[in-house]
Amino acid sequence: MLIRSLARWMERESAVTPYDDYLNRRTFLQGTAGVIAGGALALGSGRAQAAVSRPADGEGLAVLPGVQESPLSTSGETLTPYKDATSYNNYYEFGTDKGDPVRYAASLKPRPWTITVDGACAKPGVLDVETLLGMPLEERIYRLRCVEAWSMVIPWVGVSLKAVIDRFQPLSSARFIRFETLNDPVQMPGVRRAVLDWPYVEGLRMDEAVHPLTILAVGLYGSVLPNQNGAPARLVVPWKYGFKSIKSIVRISFVETAPLTSWAKAGPTEYGFYANVNPAVDHPRWSQARERRIGEFRRRETLPFNGYGEQVADLYKGMDLAKFY
Numbered sequence: 576m577l578i579r580s581l582a583r584w585m586e587r588e589s590a591v592t593p594y595d596d597y598l599n600r601r602t603f604l605q606g607t608a609g610v611i612a613g614g615a616l617a618l619g620s621g622r623a624q625a626a627v628s629r630p631a632d633g634e635g636l637a638v639l640p641g642v643q644e645s646p647l648s649t650s651g652e653t654l655t656p657y658k659d660a661t662s663y664n665n666y667y668e669f670g671t672d673k674g675d676p677v678r679y680a681a682s683l684k685p686r687p688w689t690i691t692v693d694g695a696c697a698k699p700g701v702l703d704v705e706t707l708l709g710m711p712l713e714e715r716i717y718r719l720r721c722v723e724a725w726s727m728v729i730p731w732v733g734v735s736l737k738a739v740i741d742r743f744q745p746l747s748s749a750r751f752i753r754f755e756t757l758n759d760p761v762q763m764p765g766v767r768r769a770v771l772d773w774p775y776v777e778g779l780r781m782d783e784a785v786h787p788l789t790i791l792a793v794g795l796y797g798s799v800l801p802n803q804n805g806a807p808a809r810l811v812v813p814w815k816y817g818f819k820s821i822k823s824i825v826r827i828s829f830v831e832t833a834p835l836t837s838w839a840k841a842g843p844t845e846y847g848f849y850a851n852v853n854p855a856v857d858h859p860r861w862s863q864a865r866e867r868r869i870g871e872f873r874r875r876e877t878l879p880f881n882g883y884g885e886q887v888a889d890l891y892k893g894m895d896l897a898k899f900y
């Protein structure tokens with residue numbers, strides 16, 4: 576059933592294939608050197624080493640050097656325009672309106688920045704964001720499906736979360752991982768209001784955390800993350816609803832039991848711990864069967880696990896996904 580609908584979907588996508596078109600238009604990054612804005616080709620030695628997505632309109636944010644394309648990127652999708660991906664946001668620490676984050680997040684200071692890593696691991700410590708930026712960076716194009724039933728396709732830049740986790744040597748007792756966002760009323764005006772129980776907390780089961788599709792993103796469209804998208808580092812888990820992809824992380828903890836996450840705390844019957852994208856399980860107040868892809872007119876079908884079922888369905892073998900929503 577799952578496989579059939581996936582196959583049908585892939586067929587449909589390859590019939591449209593705006594991707595080749597997009598590939599021809601996008602800019603190529605040459606090693607650590609060349610950065611060429613909007614649509615040009617940097618030929619350098621005559622062979623492009625890595626082609627990463629660039630915004631058509633450039634935003635003046637630092638370009639990330641040496642980014643490699645990843646075979647784990649989603650193909651066959653039209654990218655959401657940079658402008659939309661960076662101005663229609665959910666980041667409640669800056670307000671609940673979609674335009675609040677871009678309006679108010681300039682007060683966030685993403686450098687210097689450290690992430691405390693603690694809990695059940697052999698090597699607890701501090702991860703400097705500069706260290707993260709020095710790791711081999713990959714472009715990962717993923718669909719992002721918000722629980723509110725809109726979606727985008729975003730070319731993230733980041734590292735696999737597993738590569739980060741391995742540095743701290745989690746113990747076998749670490750069955751879950753917990754993430755925490757910065758909670759600073761000076762930098763984040765929205766936390767003065769009790770919209771959620773700050774800091775924003777998220778979590779994953781350990782096998783979800785080390786899955787190859789799970790990344791810590793430090794950029795999008797080839798440049799560092801804009802503040803409104805969760806600078807300097809945020810989680811991206813493409814088969815789960817967007818709220819799992821926690822922004823501006825300051826603490827990562829290895830824990831033995833499932834952490835109580837912000838949204839599960841705020842609405843336990845509406846937002847579960849797993850939050851796998853599932854068109855068959857509706858939100859109590861709206862259907863999850865379809866979604867509005869930003870930039871499109873007609874609604875499209877939502878895919879099980881946001882279209883990543885082939886890679887991740889095994890993680891949930893034998894689980895009742897209506898019960899563990």
Ligand SMILES: Nc1nc2c(c(=O)[nH]1)N[C@H]1C(S)=C(S)[C@@H](COP(=O)(O)O)O[C@H]1N2
Pocket residue numbers: 660663664665666667668719720721722756775803804805816817818819820821822823
């Ligand atoms: N700290 C924090 N992280 C967050 C949120 C938030 O309000 N605060 N919103 C989540 C939700 S609901 C979504 S859909 C995505 C949106 O990411 P984007 O704005 O980069 O598209 O971020 C998630 N991460």
Ligand SMILES: [Mo]
Pocket residue numbers: 665720721722723816817818
């Ligand atoms: Mo969301």
